Amino acid sequence: MLRVADLHAGYGRVPVLRGIDLAARPGEILLILGPNGAGKSTLLRTIAGFIRPTAGRVELDGRDITGTAPEEVTRAGLRLVLDGHRVFPRLTVRDNLRLGVAFRGRQFDFGTIVAPVFEVFPILRDKLHAQARDLSGGQQQMLALAQAFVAQPKVLLCDEPSLGLAQALIPPILAFLRRWAAQGTAVVIVEQQIEVALDIADQVAIMERGAIQLAGTAAELKRDKRVQEIYLGLGERGEPLMP
Amino acid sequence: MQDALIVLVHGAGIGAVFALIGMSFNVVFNSSGILNFAQGNMLVLGGLFAFLVLPSSPGIGPWFVFLPASALLMAALLAVQGYLTLLPLRSSVEQHSWLITTLAASVIIGAVLLIFQGTAQQTVRSPFPSFWFLGTRVPAPYALSLLLALVWFGLLRWFHTRALTGLAISAIAQDLDAARAAGIRVHRLQILAFAISGLIVGSAGFVAAPVIAIANDSGVSYVLHGFVAAVIGGLGSDLGALVGGLLVGMISMYAAYTYGGEFQDAVSLALLVAVLMGRPEGLFGRPAARRV
Amino acid sequence: MARWQLVLGILGVAISIVLPALLGSAYWAHNFLVVNLFVTVAVMQNMLLADAGQVSFGQGALFGLAATTTGIVTGLWGYGYGAGFVAGIAAALVLGLLFALPALRVQGYYLGFVTLSAAVVFPQLLVAFDSLTNGINGITVSLPGLTQAGRAGLSWTSLLVMATTIAALLGHAALRGTGTGRRMRVASVSPEAAMTLGIAPGRLRFLAFTLAALGTGIAGALYVPVLGFVSPYAFRVDLSIFFFFSVIVGGSGELAGPVIGVWILYLVPNAILAQLSVYRLLAYGMVALLIMLAFPDGVVGSVVKALRRRQMRAQIAPIDLAAVLQDENAQARNTAAPTAAAAITVQGARKRFDRLLALSDVDLTVAAGRVHGLVGPNGSGKTTLLNVISGLIRLDGGEVRLHGAVSSRLPAHRLAALGLGRTFQTPRVFEDMSIWQNLEIGADLRGTRNHWLLHALQRFRPAWTGNRPDLLAHAQRRVLETLRMVATDADILLLDEPAAGLSAEERRDFATLIRFLRDRLGKTILLVEHDLHLVWRVADRISVLDAGQIVAEGAPAEIADNPRVRALFTGAADAAGR
Known part of the structure; x- marks a missing residue:
């Protein structure tokens, strides 16, 4: 499982995260919501080793991975799927998948390992030899997730999987994440739009200005009006709503 | 007509050497955004190796044995250089130290050559006889260089699109963050890219040894021609380096033939400035090149 | 902070010229004249690299062109040294402008390669145009009036070299104090921020190349009386690389850096390896590599950094918004x-x-x-x-x-x-300016420092002048x-x-x-x-x-x-x- 304690980080001198605590348990989906600029992507990138935290601790299954390089974090079993369906555009679908599993060595049979992916996203099998840049945005997101899936991480971090996708493409992608979590993976999803992933989440945390303002089960937060208030910058901390 | 043919053939031959340097540039540049200023002297070292190991009238057998040896030796040397070059880049915010470290490496190699052989220029004889092509005598090293450039072009293409390691290096060039997120060990592959560039210049220097200047101060000229080739074709594109190299070779050979050898470099410089002012991304280049 | 470096640099230059002359050591007197000419060029390179952000590997060509032109005009055509001096500087200025041209279009290593090519090509062209330049035979110029030792063993040449080098150091320091110098640095650090402050980066690049060509040209013209002989071999690409390395070894951007850099790179191999001149090149390649690996800030730069780290513990007055908001000047x-x-x-x-x-x-x-x-x-x-x-x-x-x-x-x-x-x-x-200068760069746009805001903040000036924004x-x-x-x-x-x-x-x-x-x-x-x-x-x-x-x-x-x-x-x- 993933445990984050009192995490502080930023870009250069600009502080973004101000003391984040969270935990993601195997088999559960933790949804992190928050408005634009709340620091959600920074949080995922810091956990995954792309940004060195200024304070705090990141633990993967009890092992301290704070400040470890991203490629080593991935090898330790924590995989980040970056936002904007980033795959390797001038490589084929097959090669993108091969690279996803490459670090696990040669004892894995490619066919076996990608079979579950093709079952959920058959389009990837059909386009196996197409270059990734020729896929649609939704297909690229499927590929990005598939590339992470074949790595069989213990913890999956997923940055705005719905970003830039047509509405119809989002449900199968979320369903895939749900199934994936059910296999015992701890899944952390970041989304900006409140309702996109609320139905598949177990736990929800609302981030704003680099801190977690609200946290609870998905069921609790669904009914909580404060969620929208936080999003719209209205009426928190007893301040007047309007000037 | 005959003159034009000579210019064309010799230009293509020496242009192939420039193309090889250009491709060796690309391997490193694509993986790390670094341009290795020492690449020209590395080529000269490959030539020097040929001079040291081949007898004055070499046989074909030893030549085939020492060709891979030269490539491997230079690969090892480039790996060490790559390690040193990448060292300050890992911790420091200053991301331009490579300008100095690779230039320093170039100076050091030139200096070592000066110490061991003075200002003399070594000559190497090819085991292959020259042959006649369309009524023009073609020295074998020119033809072999061209062949080598085509072979390396093919090998690199295969490596970058088929071999898993090559795919990983391509992935670094295409999206560094996504590559790291996929668990690709970037640093090791960058050093490997340096080593591969060593294989290229090591073999090129050996093959072209009879037609290049093996001297302490000729490396800079080669690195510049290689750079011009790579820029004309578009930095990062091997096809570009191949085409650019041949173009630079022929144009500078034409200049040398018409105006004299001392104008060869000047014409390349003019070519470089013209390309940079007119089309900085080159013939086959993609506009925005990424950095380390 | 910068003052001690300036004093140190000037003292170094003056002593290095006066002392050998007093002691009557012709060998060291001559060597230090060359060293100080190189220091002048390196100071210009330092300004170009650190203040204007321009990577030029071709400053040796400017130096050589000025020297050769002076040599031709004085030694071959028989005009006076004054005419040669002016012609040499003019030639360097023309080439400097040619360098600046690609700088409008490309930056970084592209510009580095272009200028490096120019440095490679330059001596070849000297040989190619041998009817004009005397080619590999070189030009001998005898200027006894300038080179004869006078009072205290100093010749006119040594006085001129000393004045030039000190002027270069003073000029570099002075440039940093001017609005133009600040704009130059701003344009180099962030061209787009510069534009929003009313600065045209291209114009400043031109200016920087021109200033550098001027200083380098004067040094090149003085090279003729110092050496008495000009040949293409003296101006090979190694010389250009030497100037660049001197700046890096001394510490890019540090006022005294070029003095220390040239001394280390030129004197150490010369003194230790005087008999083994072939090792010189190796020595300066190795020094540059080791410095870059071990002390990437250069010698002076590392000292400055260590001193500053000690200072870091001192707190500085934070920017007091209340002072601005309550200023009565602002009310009106x-x-x-x-x-x-x-x-x-x-x-x-x-x-x-x-x-x-x-x-x-x-x-x-x-x-x-x-x-x-x-x-x-x-x-x-x-x-x-x-x-x-x-x-x-x-x-x-x-x-x-x-x-x-x-x-x-x-x-x-x-x-x-x-x-x-x-x-x-x-x-x-902008990190390499004081906090106060960061403010002044705004007022510079209107061409006046007399801005109500600067007055309102006057009492913070001492603390903010002495400190950089990294605090x-x-x-x-x-x-x-x-x-x-x-x-x-x-x-x-x-x-x-x-x-x-x-x-x-x-x-x-x-x-x-x-x-x-x-x-x-x-x-x-x-x-x-x-x-x-x-x-x-x-x-x-x-x-x-x-x-x-x-x-x-x-x-x-x-x-x-x-x-x-x-x-x-x-x-x-x-x-x-x-």
Whole structure:
């Protein structure tokens, strides 16, 4: 499982995260919501080793991975799927998948390992030899997730999987994440739009200005009006709503 | 007509050497955004190796044995250089130290050559006889260089699109963050890219040894021609380096033939400035090149 | 901080010339004349690299061209040394301008390669044009009047060399104190921020190359009496690389760096390996490599860094907003009552990047003396619109007017001069200037230091002059950047996500600052911000941008209740029905 304690980080001198605590348990989906600029992507990138935290601790299954390089974090079993369906555009679908599993060595049979992916996203099998840049945005997101899936991480971090996708493409992608979590993976999803992933989440945390303002089960937060208030910058901390 | 043919053939031959340097540039540049200023002297070292190991009238057998040896030796040397070059880049915010470290490496190699052989220029004889092509005598090293450039072009293409390691290096060039997120060990592959560039210049220097200047101060000229080739074709594109190299070779050979050898470099410089002012991304280049 | 370096450098130059002459050591006297000529060139290279940010590997060619031209005019054509001296400098200036030409188009290693090529080609051309240059035979020039030792063993030549080198050091230090020098550094660190401060980076690059060519040309012309002989072999590419390495070894940007760098690279091999001249090249290659690996800041730079680290523990006065906000000078600034006139008008703005339509038919009117909020999701085109208004991006269609006059065809630095200011998402604070200089660079735009803001902050001046902004926390850098913009006297201010990275309390303070700018100073403000909370509190009007189009506009209360806007920010379909 993933445990984050009192995490502080930023870009250069600009502080973004101000003391984040969270935990993601195997088999559960933790949804992190928050408005634009709340620091959600920074949080995922810091956990995954792309940004060195200024304070705090990141633990993967009890092992301290704070400040470890991203490629080593991935090898330790924590995989980040970056936002904007980033795959390797001038490589084929097959090669993108091969690279996803490459670090696990040669004892894995490619066919076996990608079979579950093709079952959920058959389009990837059909386009196996197409270059990734020729896929649609939704297909690229499927590929990005598939590339992470074949790595069989213990913890999956997923940055705005719905970003830039047509509405119809989002449900199968979320369903895939749900199934994936059910296999015992701890899944952390970041989304900006409140309702996109609320139905598949177990736990929800609302981030704003680099801190977690609200946290609870998905069921609790669904009914909580404060969620929208936080999003719209209205009426928190007893301040007047309007000037 | 005959003159034009000579210019064309010799230009293509020496242009192939420039193309090889250009491709060796690309391997490193694509993986790390670094341009290795020492690449020209590395080529000269490959030539020097040929001079040291081949007898004055070499046989074909030893030549085939020492060709891979030269490539491997230079690969090892480039790996060490790559390690040193990448060292300050890992911790420091200053991301331009490579300008100095690779230039320093170039100076050091030139200096070592000066110490061991003075200002003399070594000559190497090819085991292959020259042959006649369309009524023009073609020295074998020119033809072999061209062949080598085509072979390396093919090998690199295969490596970058088929071999898993090559795919990983391509992935670094295409999206560094996504590559790291996929668990690709970037640093090791960058050093490997340096080593591969060593294989290229090591073999090129050996093959072209009879037609290049093996001297302490000729490396800079080669690195510049290689750079011009790579820029004309578009930095990062091997096809570009191949085409650019041949173009630079022929144009500078034409200049040398018409105006004299001392104008060869000047014409390349003019070519470089013209390309940079007119089309900085080159013939086959993609506009925005990424950095380390 | 810089003064001791200047004193050290000048002392080093003077002693190195006077002492050997006094001691009567012809060998060292001669060597140090060469060293000091090289120091002059390295000082120019230092200015070019550190102040103007231009990578040139070809300064040796400028030096050689000046020397050769002087040699030809004096030694071959028989004119006086004065004529040769002038001709040499003129030739160097011409080549310097040729170097500056590609610098307008390309930067970094591209420019490095171009200049390096020039350095390779230059000696070849000297040989090629041997009818003019005497080729490999070189030119012997005898100037006994200049080279004969006079009082205290010093010749006119040594006095000239000493004066030139000291002048170069003083000139470099003086340049840093001037507005031009500061603008040069700003343009090198961040060309786009420079443009928004009214600076044209291309012009400063030209100036830097010209100044460097001037200094290098004088040194080259003096090389003739020092050596008495000019040959192409002296000006090979190694010389250019030597100058560049000297700067790096000494410490790029440090005033005394070139002196130390040249001494180390030239003297150490010369003294230790005098008998083994072939090892010299190896020595300076190794020194440059080792310095880069072990002390990337160079010798002087590392010392300075260590000293500064010790100082870091000292606290400096934080930027005191209250002092600014209460200044009585500021009270009188807002002469004009807010009028209904539009300060910014955007009409039918269109901008496309590749396949992405960043702005499609955007209309926006910002009333003078008001705060106008611009909000919208990531990638909706807010920053693009800001860049368009500030002249950093050209529109594909439509136009922008400032106070009614079409502005969308003017370059950014012209707009800045017309009174448009902006800040950036990451504050553009210039690290190698003092905090005070960071403010002054704003006032420089109006050509005066006599700005009420600088007066209002006068009591912080001592602390801020002695310290660099690396001591400031992010929020203070944000304020510093904003105050600098105020110091430009811009009346239209564009703020790009000023609240990012600020804590809740810092945001409140910043909101106060924005109101102050509007109410007391009468500024027009276009505020791009993710923090809606801040926008509701300070904006008079708000426009909502989505996918490159304005989807809503109105007073904060209207916008906050607009269901479409609520849905846009929360992604919740039932946002309206709460």
